[in-house]
Amino acid sequence: MIWNEKAECMSENDKEALQLERLQMAVKRAYESVPYYKKRFDELGVKPDDIKTLKDIEKLPFTTKDDLRDAYPFGMFAVPRKEIVEVHTSSGTTGKPTVSGYTRGDLEIWGEVMARGLCMFGVTDDDIIQNTHGYGLFTGGFGVHYGAQKMGATVIPISTGQTKRQIEIMQDFGTSVMIFTPSYGLYLAEEIEEEGIDTKTVGLKAIGFGAEMWTEEMRQEIQKRFNAPAYNIYGLTEVIGPGVGLECSEREGLHISEDHFYPEIIDSDTHDVLPDGEKGELVLTTLTREGTPLIRFRTKDVTKLTRGKCGCGRTLVKMDRVTGRTDDMMKIRGVSVFPSQIEKALLRIDEVEPHYQIIVTRPHLMDEVEVQVEASESLFSDEIKELVGIREKIEDYIHSEIGLRVKVTLVEPKTLPRSEGKAVRVIDKRKL
Amino acid sequence: MKVKQLSIFLENRKGRMRKALDVLEKGGVNIRALSIADTSDFGILRLIVPEPDKTKKLLEDNNFLVKVGEVIAVRMSDRPGGLGEILGILDDSDINLEYLYAFVEEKENGAIVLLHPENIDDGIKALQDGGAEVILAKDIYGL
Structure with a gap:
């Protein structure tokens, strides 16, 4: 089944003609309605009229997360605030988050691209979708929700956590589609088995998962545990949320809805656009967003693009599952965490920046974070209870900064590795 | 009346205590009394030595975190x-x-x-x- 055959199976020529038309409009709108874009374009001496071919997009400036943050809260809106019917934010590393504003038209697009994805997973209006992604300022929960509503399926907006209740509802309501992060899915499978229920008898038809990096082995494990195929979902709040890239029945990469999002792959050092098939940083331009249009947004996600007709019949370009980042962002239990956030928490304890190291492991399905902090003159006390108190205080500060509980260990001075004077901040042992 | 005591921060890890004692041995420091307080991941080694200030410097030169109490x-x-x-x-x-x-x-x-x-x-x-x-x-x- 294909949700929107006209849009998803266009010939290359038709697709490019539509993209160019929409790109020209998007660039014009951004230039005329958002002071930030006007300033950047003028600095580079480019005008919306300079976009005569799709390749001309390379003349346009990039937009980064920092640019969006500088425009906090509503500086990137291309329409009067009154026309914005919903806002979402992504986490901020240095205080302020980035804001994405949605008009009614934007929500329509969001539902449309996500419905295409659910259709790729084999979901129909007869299915019951249990959505364990969080509902809130993050886009995870709502994106899937709007797609399910657009399609007409029954959606259970249960959100994250409450595992016992999740299991009860799965059984009582006859859930046929689960949406979860891979690690939560594995945890859920284990809890279900613990209750003496055979996961295979839960009768799932499909699983959609996203929001964190995973390995093909994890997918195989989830598919085996639930006896259902699992499909990848890609998206980011700045662009729209989940629904930017979605996996079809081939399960070999994610189709990007090119009639709404224009992808490029660049070399993140030289900023050169790379040809299809080469790995680099994904850059996205929104072709139809009204609220917060994005021109050449640098996602910092590493992937490659593959064109050509897919086995599923679609002609939309495919991106590989994201295999890395160009910055030091980590995904811990689905949450984006930057080492700088942990550093910020440590600075609250001690005026001087302590040496620290973040060790990420996945000992048993769930991500665990240990932050090793070198004890210093000011942190050290002769009293055990004071030292334990300091450790707990650091744990609390980090929790309030990143929203996750981590284990803090005090280690001896000068024992953490340093390379060329700069410490190795993160050791990720998860083998993602 | 007050006796100076050295408190040394040690990770609760194999060989850490031995390393501290090796440093004292090389420096010719004879320990008068000693005790250890520990938790699951770190401990405090408390020592009474004849020349506390000199010993503190010796330990610090060897990257130990030491407090005199x-x-x-x-x-x-x-x-x-x-x-x-x-x-x-x-x-x-x-x-x-x-x-x-x-x-x-x-x-x-x-x-x-x-x-x-x-x-x-x-x-x-x-x-x-x-x-x-x-x-x-x-x-x-x-x-």
């Missing part, structure tokens, strides 16, 4: 109930102890307890008023 040394009789008497004095004066450790003194047929009350001056006063034999720092370092 003070404890009270009290001589007690080496028999059942000896320590109880001392603690009784503090108890009667309503003085809280953070920790203590003790060792036997062969020459004098006695034992010495090192005490760390919340307030060290109050502790000394209470002990002396209660008739305990508080030892001078130089006597401990020279043992």
Whole structure:
């Protein structure tokens, strides 16, 4: 089944003609309605009229997360605030988050691209979708929700956590589609088995998962545990949320809805656009967003693009599952965490920046974070209870900064590795 | 009256204590008394040595985190109930102890307890008023 055959199976020529038309409009709108874009374009001496071919997009400036943050809260809106019917934010590393504003038209697009994805997973209006992604300022929960509503399926907006209740509802309501992060899915499978229920008898038809990096082995494990195929979902709040890239029945990469999002792959050092098939940083331009249009947004996600007709019949370009980042962002239990956030928490304890190291492991399905902090003159006390108190205080500060509980260990001075004077901040042992 | 004590931060990891002791051995430092307080991931090694300030520098030069603190040394009789008497004095004066450790003194047929009350001056006063034999720092370092 294909949700929107006209849009998803266009010939290359038709697709490019539509993209160019929409790109020209998007660039014009951004230039005329958002002071930030006007300033950047003028600095580079480019005008919306300079976009005569799709390749001309390379003349346009990039937009980064920092640019969006500088425009906090509503500086990137291309329409009067009154026309914005919903806002979402992504986490901020240095205080302020980035804001994405949605008009009614934007929500329509969001539902449309996500419905295409659910259709790729084999979901129909007869299915019951249990959505364990969080509902809130993050886009995870709502994106899937709007797609399910657009399609007409029954959606259970249960959100994250409450595992016992999740299991009860799965059984009582006859859930046929689960949406979860891979690690939560594995945890859920284990809890279900613990209750003496055979996961295979839960009768799932499909699983959609996203929001964190995973390995093909994890997918195989989830598919085996639930006896259902699992499909990848890609998206980011700045662009729209989940629904930017979605996996079809081939399960070999994610189709990007090119009639709404224009992808490029660049070399993140030289900023050169790379040809299809080469790995680099994904850059996205929104072709139809009204609220917060994005021109050449640098996602910092590493992937490659593959064109050509897919086995599923679609002609939309495919991106590989994201295999890395160009910055030091980590995904811990689905949450984006930057080492700088942990550093910020440590600075609250001690005026001087302590040496620290973040060790990420996945000992048993769930991500665990240990932050090793070198004890210093000011942190050290002769009293055990004071030292334990300091450790707990650091744990609390980090929790309030990143929203996750981590284990803090005090280690001896000068024992953490340093390379060329700069410490190795993160050791990720998860083998993602 | 106050005896200087070195507190050394140690990770609760194989070989850490040994490394600290190796440094002291190389520096020719003879330990008078020692105790360890530990949790599952770190510990504090507390030492009484003849030259505390010099030893602190030696340890710090070897990347150890060291603090100099003070404890009270009290001589007690080496028999059942000896320590109880001392603690009784503090108890009667309503003085809280953070920790203590003790060792036997062969020459004098006695034992010495090192005490760390919340307030060290109050502790000394209470002990002396209660008739305990508080030892001078130089006597401990020279043992």
